Amino acid sequence: MPMAPVRRRDDHKLLVLAGIGGLVLIAAPIVVFSQLPEVVPSGDPAGLEAPLTGEYGGLGGVVEEPSPTSPSLRVSPLPGAPSRLDGSGRVVLAATSANGTVVTSTQTDRPERQEISGWTDLGGAAAGDPVLATDAIGEMSAFVVGTDGHLMRNRGLKPALNGTSKWRDLGGAQLVGTPAVAQDAEGKLVVVARGADGSLQVIQQTAVVADTWGEWQRVQVPAAHDPAIYRDSQGELRIFASGPDGRLRTIVQVGLSGAEWSVPQDLGGSLAGPPAVIMDAEGRLRVFALDEAGALQHNVETGTASGAWVGWENLGGQLTGRPFATTGARGGVAVHVLDPSGKMREVFQTGVERDGWSEWQDRDGNLARLVAVVQDRQGRFLAHGVGKRGGMERALQLVPSTAHWSGWETDLGGVFPTG
Known part of the structure; x- marks a missing residue:
């Protein structure tokens, strides 16, 4: 029987169709994934901690490109704080225990559930409260x-092992209180602390990838309370401190050597506590502090990194202790502080242009002191405070930018100073 004729034209069509189908399968993932939204790293929900480039990254400063052999560097505009997010977006809290050691507590790998790991003892012999800071290679200290x-x-954050502490002594002259820490525009850590004599003392890393430090330097700003430090939108570090006369003064780092600072700028005021500093959505620094009557005083720059200030505004309240200023999920600034009864109070920006302030809101609690307020990876405020019985307590904003808060939980436990 003769063989059936070969249908070469049909086979050629099939080959062409198969080739087109293969190209579609290859291209499809590219098309699909190109439509996915850009994902901000979980440890940086605000998108501020961009890798170093020759341009401004987020609200960071101008820096040189790292060499190909150096680690990937990340410069953060956010200063050190008692609680902050680690590289996985988990909240880490540091505090000084009743026996004088520094302890930390970290969220588990399920941050949406706000589960916590318990306390890790870092040892040490602390006289004040600790702060956490991340260096330019992503290591938290x-x-x-x-x-x-x-x-x-x-x-x-290495714990003590067999009684041997992993703490390094950086020196200083009769320091007291809580230090303030921030990265400069190159990513080097700068620490400022006050002396028992009312002086301000500054020390700075000499390199971003090495644990080497310069000499301590005294700056000409009197300090009656703990200082604050913040890097402005032009990459310049600014230190703020209120003096024994109640007036707030600020100095600006002139160069990146850490040894040059401007002459003090007197912002006036009649303050009776430490300042809290935050950058608003327009890139202006805002400063808050309590006066002798317990009212919250507020000052803001006239423009982005202008160095000129509007003047003090009284936001009222009958408050005590240290205020905490934080930027909310929608970019507005909120301030949290205790009242004399131990309840946490909140005031926040209002209006489309954020040109007003809310009435004081009651966030409940029965605290001896407020320890920290941070924005978690979901954009919610998380507050920690020492209860009047000495245990660490916490309250969580249930929905970002709303008045819905949880009650104060006591599951963190521990024993901490109440004064």
Whole structure:
């Protein structure tokens, strides 16, 4: 029987169709994934901690490109704080226990559930409260003033093992209180702390990838309370401190050597506590502090990194302790502080242009002191405070930018100073 004729034209069509189908399958993932929204790293919900480039990254400063052999560097405009997010977006809290050691607590890998790991003891002999700061290679450290008046650093949050502490002594002259820490425009850590004599003392890393530090320097700003430090939208570090006369003064880092600072700028005021500083959505620095009557005073720059200030505004309230200023999920600034009864109070910007302030809101609590307020990876405020019985307590904003808060939970436990 003769063989059936070969249908070469049909086979050629099939080959062409198969080739087109293969191209579609290859291209489809490209088309699909190109439509996905840009994902902000979980440890940086505001998108501020961009890798170093020759341009401004977020609200960071101008820096040189790192060499190909250096680690990937990340410069953060956010200063050190008692609680902050780690590289996985988990909240880490540091505090000084009743026996004088520094302890930390970290969210588990399920941050949406707000589960916590318990306390890790870092050891040390702390005289004040610690702050957490992330360096330019992404390593988180705790800084605290020790009982000997020296600044101590626990790099990588390493716990004490067999009684041996992992703290490094950075020196300083009779330091007291809580230090303030921030990265400069190149990513080097700068620490400022006050002395028992009312002086302000500054020390700075000499390189971003090495644990090497310069000499301590005294700056000409009197300090009756703990200072604050913040990097402005032009990459310049600014230190703020209120003096024994109640007036707030600020200095600006002139160069990146850490040894040059401007002459003090007197912002006036009649303050009776430490300042809190935050950058608003327009790139202006805002400063808050309590006056002698317990009312919250507020000042703001006239423009982005202008160095000129509007003047003090009284936001009222009958408050006590340290205020905490935080930027909310929608870019508005909120301030949290205790009243004399131990309840946490909140005031926040209002209006489309954020040109007004709310009435004081009651966020409940029965606290001896407020320890920290941070925005978590979902954009919710998370507050920690020491209860009047000495345990660490926490309250969470249930929905970002709303008045819906949880009650104060006591599951963190521990024993902490109430004064």
